[in-house]
Amino acid sequence: MPMLHTVNKSPFERNTLDSCLRLAKKGSTILLIEDGVYAALEGTRVSDRIRQAMQEFRICVLEPDLEARGVADRVIEGIERVDYGGFVDLVAEHDAFQAWL
Amino acid sequence: MGGKVKRFMYVNRKAPYGTIYALEALEVVLIAAAFDQDVSLVFVDDGVYQLKKGQNTKGIDVKNFSPTYRALEGYDIEKLYVERESLEARGLTEEDLLVPVEVLSSEELRELMEQQDVVLSF
Amino acid sequence: MKFGILVNEGPYQHQAADTAYQFCKAALAKGHRIHRVFFYHDGVHNASKLTEPPQDDRHIVNRWIKLAEEHDIDLVVCVAAGLRRGLVEENLAPRFRISGLGQLIESGIQADRLVVFGD
Numbered sequence: 001m002p003m004l005h006t007v008n009k010s011p012f013e014r015n016t017l018d019s020c021l022r023l024a025k026k027g028s029t030i031l032l033i034e035d036g037v038y039a040a041l042e043g044t045r046v047s048d049r050i051r052q053a054m055q056e057f058r059i060c061v062l063e064p065d066l067e068a069r070g071v072a073d074r075v076i077e078g079i080e081r082v083d084y085g086g087f088v089d090l091v092a093e094h095d096a097f098q099a100w101l
Numbered sequence: 102m103g104g105k106v107k108r109f110m111y112v113n114r115k116a117p118y119g120t121i122y123a124l125e126a127l128e129v130v131l132i133a134a135a136f137d138q139d140v141s142l143v144f145v146d147d148g149v150y151q152l153k154k155g156q157n158t159k160g161i162d163v164k165n166f167s168p169t170y171r172a173l174e175g176y177d178i179e180k181l182y183v184e185r186e187s188l189e190a191r192g193l194t195e196e197d198l199l200v201p202v203e204v205l206s207s208e209e210l211r212e213l214m215e216q217q218d219v220v221l222s223f
Numbered sequence: 224m225k226f227g228i229l230v231n232e233g234p235y236q237h238q239a240a241d242t243a244y245q246f247c248k249a250a251l252a253k254g255h256r257i258h259r260v261f262f263y264h265d266g267v268h269n270a271s272k273l274t275e276p277p278q279d280d281r282h283i284v285n286r287w288i289k290l291a292e293e294h295d296i297d298l299v300v301c302v303a304a305g306l307r308r309g310l311v312e313e314n315l316a317p318r319f320r321i322s323g324l325g326q327l328i329e330s331g332i333q334a335d336r337l338v339v340f341g342d
Contacts, residue, residue, distance in 0.1 A: 107331065107332055109328075109331060121264065122264065125263065125264055125304060128303060128324065129263075129324055129327065129328075132323065132324040132325055132327075132328060133324075133328050135325070136325070136328050136329075136332065138328070138332065219331040219332075219337050221229070221331070221337070221339060222339065
């Protein structure tokens with residue numbers, strides 16, 4: 001399995017998600033955590049960009065971070081929801097890990 | 102320790118001085134040099150500003166650590182990569198940088214990242 | 224699988240310390256091993272024994288200590304980052320130890336995955 005990337009910044013505040021999408025290899029997995037979960041939502045300025053990215057990457061989002069922020073009901077269809085155990089599984093099943101800090 | 106040599110990549114994405122990440126990332130790299138692993142440094146996004154020539158920190162009374170990048174060669178750290186897109190987006194060219202680097206396209210950098218065992222991003 | 228963990232941000236200031244802890248707990252529950260948690264940058268403040276959060280909040284420092292005791296995890300605070308921020312032996316919480324950055328590199332070499340949490 002290729003690399004697992006995490007993005008923890010809101011796409012409305014920082015360019016972290018853009019950099020990850022630009023430099024992650026197609027076919028790798030991107031997990032949105034912490035403020036990064038705002039990128040997973042329907043009806044925003046970046047929704048189309050994420051839907052496009054879903055053609056090239058497996059996109060996952062950390063459910064407890066969605067719930068904490070009150071946005072768990074707005075996730076773009078097709079984005080995979082994982083809990084912390086799922087996060088661990090993703091790290092274990094990919095060959096390498098990169099946190100986009 | 103023994104065993105195989107791992108490929109370590111240090112990804113620098115933040116500008117110097119505004120936060121401490123650039124300086125403390127450099128401190129990690131200097132220690133890493135002693136471990137006989139395969140080390141490469143990447144500068145993308147605002148990280149490219151770490152390598153800008155002519156840094157003068159007298160006025161802010163903060164240690165200017167930019168000369169350390171020139172000393173890396175002495176630690177056998179010779180693989181420094183800069184993303185062309187990041188340079189261009191900031192109106193910089195290779196001549197603006199204080200140390201020789203290899204400028205890579207996003208495409209080339211993507212391939213290089215994929216080959217790493219351990220990636221530390223600062 | 225053997226995980227190494229790097230925590231780069233201070234407790235309460237940033238969610239990184241919480242996410243790292245939840246990750247560790249989930250990994251241990253799944254039978255993985257956490258061989259070391261390394262604290263760097265403002266992450267060194269995760270090791271301050273002077274920490275006293277309000278009663279109704281989580282105690283991040285004690286949470287690390289309990290996890291380390293139950294699962295034999297090496298909690299390492301970077302000496303250089305700690306000195307710079309006044310985190311020294313005198314205010315170091317139990318179970319934590321102060322050591323050099325070499326411990327982080329070694330963790331990257333020995334662990335199957337080095338998982339990083341920060342800003």
